[in-house]
Amino acid sequence: PFYIAGLVLNVGMGLANRMMATLQVFFIAQPLLIGSALALLVLAIPTMMRGFLEPFAEWLQTYGF
Structure with a gap:
């Protein structure tokens, strides 16, 4: 999303x-x-x-933390 938003804004600024x-x-x-x-x-x-915390929580549960 960051690349697309940056590209759209830079193209718009180039046209301006x-x-x-x-x-x-x-x-x-x-x-x-x-x-x-x-x-x-x-x-x-x-x-x-x-997307990070759900797999991390599962990983912690498998090792008993």
Whole structure:
């Protein structure tokens, strides 16, 4: 998801840079990139943690911890 979101945003910024050549689009849009990546991370963390913690809990149960 991070690669796709980054690719879409960078392509959009590239198009905006072509339309407004005098404006430093990449410099202005960097906070947007960082914010969108953090928002995507907040949305993805529960799924990633569930994918890690469920097998880890099973592994701990097999060894009696």
